[in-house]
Amino acid sequence: MEGPFAINQRKSARYSTCMPNLFTPITIRELEIPNRIWLSPMCMYSATDGMPNDWHFAHLAQFAIRRVGFLMTEASGISPTGRSTLMDTGIWNLEQAKSWRRITDFAHSQGSKIGIQLWHAGQKGSTTSPWQGQDYVAPESGGWQAVAPSALAFGKLPAPKALDLEEIQGIINDYRHSARMALEANFDVVEIHGAHGYLIHSFLSPLSNKREDHYGGSYENRTRFVKEVVTAIREVWPASHPLFIRLSTDDWVEGGWRVGDSARLASELMALGVDLMDCSSGGVQTGVTYPVGPGYQVPFAKEIRASSQILTAAVGMITDVAEANRIIESGDADAVMLGRELLRNPNWALNALSTLHEKVGEDLATKWPNQYLNGRPKLKLGW
Numbered sequence: 001m002e003g004p005f006a007i008n009q010r011k012s013a014r015y016s017t018c019m020p021n022l023f024t025p026i027t028i029r030e031l032e033i034p035n036r037i038w039l040s041p042m043c044m045y046s047a048t049d050g051m052p053n054d055w056h057f058a059h060l061a062q063f064a065i066r067r068v069g070f071l072m073t074e075a076s077g078i079s080p081t082g083r084s085t086l087m088d089t090g091i092w093n094l095e096q097a098k099s100w101r102r103i104t105d106f107a108h109s110q111g112s113k114i115g116i117q118l119w120h121a122g123q124k125g126s127t128t129s130p131w132q133g134q135d136y137v138a139p140e141s142g143g144w145q146a147v148a149p150s151a152l153a154f155g156k157l158p159a160p161k162a163l164d165l166e167e168i169q170g171i172i173n174d175y176r177h178s179a180r181m182a183l184e185a186n187f188d189v190v191e192i193h194g195a196h197g198y199l200i201h202s203f204l205s206p207l208s209n210k211r212e213d214h215y216g217g218s219y220e221n222r223t224r225f226v227k228e229v230v231t232a233i234r235e236v237w238p239a240s241h242p243l244f245i246r247l248s249t250d251d252w253v254e255g256g257w258r259v260g261d262s263a264r265l266a267s268e269l270m271a272l273g274v275d276l277m278d279c280s281s282g283g284v285q286t287g288v289t290y291p292v293g294p295g296y297q298v299p300f301a302k303e304i305r306a307s308s309q310i311l312t313a314a315v316g317m318i319t320d321v322a323e324a325n326r327i328i329e330s331g332d333a334d335a336v337m338l339g340r341e342l343l344r345n346p347n348w349a350l351n352a353l354s355t356l357h358e359k360v361g362e363d364l365a366t367k368w369p370n371q372y373l374n375g376r377p378k379l380k381l382g383w
Contacts, residue, residue, distance in 0.1 A: 019329045020036070020328050020329065021036075021325050021328055021329055021356065021359050021360060022035060022036050022037055022321075022324060022325045022328055022336070022352055022356060022360075023035045023036070023037075023352075023353070023356065023359075023360040023367075024036065024328070025069075026334060026335070028242040028275050028276065028311065029239070029240055029241065029242050029275060030240040030241075031113060031188050031189070031240075031241065031242050032113075033069050033070045033113050033335075034067075034069045034111055034112070034113075035067070035069035035349070036069065036328050036334065036335040036336060037067075037068050037069050037070075037324070037335075037336065037338065037348070037349045037352065038068065038069060038070040038071070038072065038313060038335050038336065038337045038338070039060075039063050039068050039070065039071045039072055039337070039338065039339075039342060040072060040315055040337035040338055040339035040342075041072045041073060041074050041075055041117045041191070041193075041246070041339075042074055042339050042340075042343070043074045043075060043084070043085075043088060044056060044059060044074055044087075044089075045085055045087040045088065045129040045130070045131075046087060047087055047088060047089045047090070048087075049080075049090075050076070050077055050080065050083065050088065050089055050090025050091070050092065050093075050096055051089070051090075051095065051096055051099055052073075052089050052096070052099045052100055052103060053099070056073075056074075056089065056103060057102060057103050057106070060073065060103050060107065060114070061103070061106050061107070061110075062346050063112070063342060063346060063349075064106065064107040064110040064111075064112040064114075065110055065369055065372075066346055066347055066348075066349055066350050066369075066372075067111075067112075067349045067350055067353070067367055067368075067369075068112060068338075068342070068348075068349050069112060069113065069349075070112065070113045070114070070115065070189075070335070071107055071112055071113070071114045071115070072114075072115050072116075072117055072189075072191060072337070073089070073100075073103075073114070073115070073116045073117055074088070074089055074117065075088065075117045075118075075119040075121075075193050075198075076088065076089040076090050076091045076116055076117060076118060076119065076178075077089070077090035077091075077092065077119065077120070077121070078090070078091070078092060078118050078119065078120055078171070078174040078175050078177070078178040079092050079120070079171075079174045079178075080092070080144070081125065081126075081144040081145075081147075082119065082120040082121060082125070082171070082174065082199075083121060083125065084119075084121035084124055084125055084126075084127060084198075085126075085127055085128060085129050085137075086126075086128075086137065086142060086143070087129055091116060091118070091178050091181045091182055091185065092174065092177065092178055092181065093181065094181065094184060096181065096185075097181040097182070097184040097185040098184075098185075100116070100182075100185035100187070101184070101185045101186055104185055104186040104187055104188075105186065108186075110369075113188045113189070114187060114188055114189070115187055115188055115189030115190060115191050115242075115244065116182050116185070116187045116189075116190060116191070117191040117192075117193050117246065118175060118178050118179070118182070118190060118191070118192055118193060118233075119192075119193035119198055119199075120171055120174070120175075120193075120198065120199040120200070121146075121198050121199065122146065122147060122148045122149075122160065122197075122198050122199030122200075122201075122202050123146055123147075123148040123152070123153075123154045123157070123160045123197065123198075123199075123202055123208070124146070124154055124157065124197060124198060125144065125146040125147070125160070126138075126139075126143035126144045126145070126146050127143075127157070135156075136156075136157050136158055145160075145161050146158070146160040146161070147160050147161045147162075147163050147167065147199075148160040148161075148162065148163065148199065148202050148208065149162065149163060149199075149202055149203045149208065149209045149210075149211050149215060149216060149225075150162050150202075150208060150209055150210040150211055150216075152208055152210065154197060154285075154286065155286040162211075165213070168215065168225065171199070172225075172228050172229055172232050173232070175192070175229045175232055175233055176232040176233060176235060176236055179232075179233040179236050179237045180236045182237075183236070183237065183238070183241075188241065188242070189241065189242045189243070189244055190233060190237055190241070190243055190244070191243075191244035191245065191246055191278060192226070192229060192230065192233070192243070192244070192245045192246070192274075193246050194226055194245050194246060194247045194248070195246045195247050195248040195278075195280045195281075195283060196248055196280065196282070196283030196284075197248070197283040197284040197285070198283075200225065200226050200229065201247075201248050201257075201283065201284055202284060203215065203222055203223075203224075203225040203226065204222050204223060204226065204257050204261075204265075205222075205248075205251055205256050205257040205284045206222065206255065206256065206257070207251060207253060207255070207256045207257075207284055207285055208284050208285075209222050219261065219264075223265055223268070226245075226265075226269070227268065227269070227272060230243070230245075230269055230272045230273060230274055231272055231273075234272065234273040237273075239273075242275045242276065243273055243274050243275055244274070244275060244276045244277070244278055244313075245269060245274050245276075245277055245278065246277075246278035246280060247262055247265070247277055247278070247279065247280065248280055248281050248282055248283055248284065249262040249277075249279045249280065249281050249297075249300040249301075249304060250262065250281045250282070250300060251281075251282065251284050251285070251288070252281060252282050252288050252289075252290040253284075253285065253288055256284065256285075257284070259300055259303055259304065262277070262279075262300070262304055263303060263304045263307040263308050264308075266304050266307075266308035266310040267307075267308040267309075267310070269310075270308065270309075270310050274310070275310070275311055276310065276311040276312065276313060276334070276335075277301075277304055277310050277311070277312050277313070278312075278313045278315065278337060279297060279300045279301040279304060279312050279313065279314060279315065279333075280297060280315050280316065281297055281300060281316075292316075292317065293317065294317045294318070294319065294320070294323065295314070295316065295317060295318055295323060295327070296316055296317060297314065297315055297316035297317075298314045298316070298318075298327055298332055298333065299332075301313065301314040301315075301332060301333040302314075302331075302332040302333065305331070305332070305333060305334070311334045311335075312333045312334055312335075313333055313334065313335040313336065313337045314327050314332060314333035314335070314336050314337070315336075315337045315339070318336050318337075318338060318341065319338075319341045321348075321351065321352045321355045321356065322355070324336045324338075324352070325352075325356055325359070350368060350372070350376075353367060353368070354376075354377045
């Protein structure tokens, strides 16, 4: 039987007679995404009571206008106490879903697809924003008790409360409910945030999970929580809709969670209904050093894609159009997710059309929004 990777590649192949490139569409389940240039989730710390507002609309709409094929929202709390800061967005009630719907409807009107990233911040919960120092906010000051699999402090933050079994089941139910709200908001994709030392990652890593029950110890036990989250979401998230997961694919620490563990987990999560792994790394401990540079996390996406056959997205200091295109053409990943580079240059996708015009074909000149045609570069094609 063909796996999701083979089926998706076969479906997308009808759009191109040559190797896939940045502007080759890709079909995942029943969702057709128009290109491989995707917006990475980036927290804006601009919400009140988890509610997306005009800032979030303007931030995300600019990329839909400028032909980013897929937009991922910032990490959004599955509950008030699932957030990292008091200013994070959330999706735990219908009022929030209605506000998100304004954004998803606009993205769709521009031809982009859009997903929401669901998270529980775990040990990193109840802090101020980065520009306020990311200090802990105590419950008496409007914050809440941070929780984690084990009562181990992260950096300067106080030790979280170790979750009991009833609390774990409550959080799993919160993921299920938030997925229902994401459907109400008309999102195309749900992505589970399992990276950067937040709750799911802290269950996975032996560096942060010291439990002695069936959620700790062995690989099978440490991966139980994320599998139960996936199963709960798939109970309410339609089979026609893709489900992604962002993972810290390697802790960069001997004795921690490693890329081989991620590849093994990818295969197991595919069987439960996950379609793509968004491959990041690190974040479970402070003081860890690793070689940061252009494309430094791409090898993780490549290895996991090759060994598990899951679709992958590459992230991390991808800035150059030619290099991003090479990642797709070479099969290192199925999409590139850009974060800071799109903040610096919101026109990145439009500029990529100009840079790659010989590869993508003259017909894509029409992909520039009509309202912006006067700003289109005058290329040798005679535009």
